[in-house]
Amino acid sequence: MADYDLTRTIIPYCDRHLVFPLLAHLVENEVFPVKQVQGAQYELAKETNMVDYAVSLLQQIHPDEEVPEEFAGKRENAVSTNERLQQEAQAVLNVIENPEVAQALRQDKNQNLQYLKDHYGVTLEQINALYNYGQFQYTYGNYSGAADYLYHFRVLSTDPDLTISAHWGKLASDILTGKWDVALEELNTLRETIDSRAPSVPAFASAPSSSTTDPALAQLHSRTWLLHWSLFVYFNHxxxxxxxxxxxxxxxxxxxxxxxxxxxxxxxxxxxxxxxxxxxxxxxxxxxxxxxxxxxxxxxxxxxxxxxxxxxxxxxxxxxxxxxxxxxxxxxxxxxxxxxxxxxxxxxxxxxxxxxxxxxxxxIHQRIDISDLSERLNLSKDEGEKWIVNLIRETRMGADAKIDLEKNVIEINRPALPVYQTVIEKTRGLAFRTQALGAAMSRTPQAQPLGVQEEGQPALVEGAR
Structure with missing residues (x-):
């Protein structure tokens, strides 16, 4: 089955965090050596802020080795960064979570920004703090918190590139938290956005962004990513x-x-x-x-x-x-x-x-041996008989098919169509096609008979004929 596994093919089109469930599945079904898959999990995790998860993977791979000191420093840096970004984002959240502010906001983002600036001193940099904190929460593994912050950012932001990046991050967060109804809505919104413009590859993606300046190629690239991400939603909803x-x-x-x-x-x-x-x-x-x-x-x-x-x-x-x-x-x-x-x-x-x-x-058959059909269905004789009986009972075959248990066959009697019905089926659309053919012929200029000379044109010589 390893020859038919598509995990390695799909990974380049998925965000780093969406790959973790794929690799965890490979560990469970043991299609590939477990140690190799765990090594791949560690290589992915060590580039994120999920320090404890990376350490646990490292201990599974090398249980006798000590954890490198660099992870302790990385953990401290992640905690301090999280506190700083939280303080920056909280200033904006305190404003927009005010019921009076929520009622005053409108559909026009520019109008909302002007209102927040005039009444509460909120700047674009403060609004971008929501994006930065949401993105950090995503790298931290707090997908639910990331979805909330990215949603608030998207409501206020007028930056088209950061807004579509927040779309991708919100979709990934909804997928990883298993909120399939919300993820489906986000998927449809993102698809409409991609179809209406040619955005770059999502900034949340672990792969580098496309360097192409061709809008059509950029749009194709984004749709390719969307197809792969949508598989998570469509096979769970x-x-x-x-x-x-x-x-x-x-x-x-x-x-x-x-x-x-x-x-x-x-x-x-x-x-x-x-x-x-x-x-x-x-x-x-x-x-x-x-x-x-x-x-x-x-x-x-x-x-x-x-x-x-x-x-x-x-x-x-x-x-x-x-x-x-x-x-x-x-x-x-x-x-x-x-x-x-x-x-x-x-x-x-x-x-x-x-x-x-x-x-x-x-x-294509009128008389079918049940044993033969069971074999073609990869079923035993007894299983095949039960399955065929249920099939005939549950489908439209029941009116035409009968089972002869003594001969162990199925007889299918399809009533012949009445003659008038056959004529109707064969001549259906004939009048329309005749009318279309006549209209096409009337638009075609009529050719002159060979040898007939129109006024002002030279006669055809015998050699030309």
């Missing part, structure tokens, strides 16, 4: 898989996936499988038909990225090779079980994948 499909399949973000991060197709394909059985009713047409669109993208991007999850859909819907789809599904189960974002959905994924296989298999 109750409606996340459906929302992922609607976002990732939009032309803008689908183009981003194909251009800069094709490995995200794993999560797009998995979300389509997970949403398949519920793809009805209130869901949009884009979500209901998402698998068809995703399979086309998988075909186009196979030269860049391929794993058992994407290969499963390709074998099932492009090649119609059920044996190959069965093999890929067996591998896909292991990939899903070990993936940080998909691990909790293993049983649901397998259940939905078996549904897809059954749906495709029953669509």
């Amino acid at each position: 109750p409606q996340g898989r459906t929302l992922l499909l609607e976002t990732f399949l939009s032309p803008t973000y689908l183009n981003t996936i194909q251009t800069s991060c094709p490995w995200v197709l794993r999560y797009l394909a998995a979300a389509a499988v997970l949403s398949r059985k519920s793809a009805s009713g209130a869901l949009s047409a884009r979500v209901r038909h998402s698998i068809r669109e995703i399979v086309k993208v998988i075909q186009m991007e196979e030269y860049q990225y391929r794993d058992p999850i994407t290969a499963f859909l390709k074998e099932l819907y492009v090649e119609f090779d059920f044996e190959a789809a069965q093999r890929e599904l067996g591998l896909a189960e292991g990939v899903v079980a070990n993936d940080f974002f998909l691990g909790e959905f293993r049983e649901e994924f397998m259940d939905n994948a078996r549904y897809l296989i059954s749906e495709a298999y029953c669509r």
Whole structure:
């Protein structure tokens, strides 16, 4: 499974603190040697202000060695810095937390700044102190406090670069505190901000900012980061898989996936499988038909990225090779079980994948051996019988399918369409297409018969003919 692990691929597009949960997951599932992963955790932690956490990791890696003295100095420096920044930020908080001030503030940030300056002497430097303290709280590991300070800063700040950086920091803080409804709102707000301008890479990110001056490239870079950060939200929020499909399949973000991060197709394909059985009713047409669109993208991007999850859909819907789809599904189960974002959905994924296989298999067969279908679903005979019975009971196949337990087969009787219905289906839209063709022909200039001379034009000679 290490060959299919995407942690090392995803890390460059995540903030340092968002990587800690990814590495902790690798320690739990032991895909890689634990000592190596703990070493990576320590290398990340020692560059933050989470001194105690870094020391605990160092002691796990080298239990017999003494803790270097530099950590004591770093701890003292972090405590003193925290106290100083807190005092600077508290002066502004005392003002904006006043009920009278809260009522006087309006939507116009410039008007609010002028009001605070005239009545309370609040300056831009004091407002920026909220950002500095919120950012320090984030590096300290106090994500809840960081979210509060960054929110207050964002309400007052007129600096566009610091404001969008606060957006990224607030989103990361909400993710790390598990506030998924709030994180989803922040994600949508940040996406709208990115789509309306070309911001730089988040200042909270541990990777260096993009040095490009091309607005389109900067916007592409920001959308790539947003796609990776959104995985934390979409695979934890109750409606996340459906929302992922609607976002990732939009032309803008689908183009981003194909251009800069094709490995995200794993999560797009998995979300389509997970949403398949519920793809009805209130869901949009884009979500209901998402698998068809995703399979086309998988075909186009196979030269860049391929794993058992994407290969499963390709074998099932492009090649119609059920044996190959069965093999890929067996591998896909292991990939899903070990993936940080998909691990909790293993049983649901397998259940939905078996549904897809059954749906495709029953669509092209009228008489199906239950044992054969059970084998293609990677189930034992008894498990397969129970699963197929529940499938027929819960889906629209129940009206057309009957189980013959003596012969151990499923018989599917699809009623033929009436003749008039067949004619309607085949001629649907014919009048519109005829009208469009006629309009196109009327706009096309009529060609002159060969050899006919228009006035003022030389006649065609025989050689030219």
